[in-house]
Amino acid sequence: MLSRTQPSRMRSYYQYVDLGVLDPYCRINKRPSIFTKDFYRVLRQDFRYNVLNWACWIKITQSMGFFERVKYYDEFKMKALNMYTDLNQHFADGDLKALRNIALGKMYYRLKFELKEREEQGNKYYWKYHGLVDNPKYQCIRFYDTGLAQLIIKLHTKQCIVAFDKEGKLITGDPEEIKNIVQYVVFQRNIGEKGDWGIYGYYNPEAPIKVFKFDSDKSQLIPD
Secondary structure (H helix, E strand, C coil): CCCCCCHHHHHHHHCCCCCCCCCCCCCCCCCCCCHHHHHHHHHHHHHHHHHHHHHHHHHHHHCCCHHHHHHHHHHHHHHHHHHHHHHHHHHCCCHHHHHHHCHHHHHHHHHHHHHHHHHHHEEEEEEEEEEEEEEEEEEEECCCCCCCEEEEEEEEEEEEEEEEECEEEEEEEECCCCCCEEEEEEEEEEECCCCCCEEEEEEECCCCCCCEEECCCCCCEECC
């Protein structure tokens, strides 16, 4: 979290610039053997990040009491799932107006471009949600004193994805096949401002990332 003693120009910079995923930490799916040093290193790392997650969650839900905060913690996972399924369904239906209420920033414009391209080619897209493989799981919760909050939630769902060309021929997928899909979905909101949570984008834990630090002398973000 950013300290309240940081220069106001820095807080302003973070408020208006798209910083991408604030913290790309995600729990590893398979822990090392208990007989190795890596096991305890990962255990300490997970514990440290869990404490940070809860500290940020308390900041995000500062006006709530303890029991309301815990209840909302569970409820939001299902809200996140509903937002994710709505996003995919609206995209399949080509409903740009509905997408605008869920997708944020670059995510919305990327989907808008894909829909325009799909319309020009005359392709049709079919998507259907068939339930959960596993319950939604928080991976990372971050909050900056500018009010910017991000949540990374792991969603493991059953989906059917099919695409047809303008002549009705199958391009990809199988209408009878249901696939298990894992996606790490990034939700974002400016706490204290009007509006609700939206989907910022997707995160791939296996992809290389760029880490930036703030250069207070030059008032800019630079690669670390």
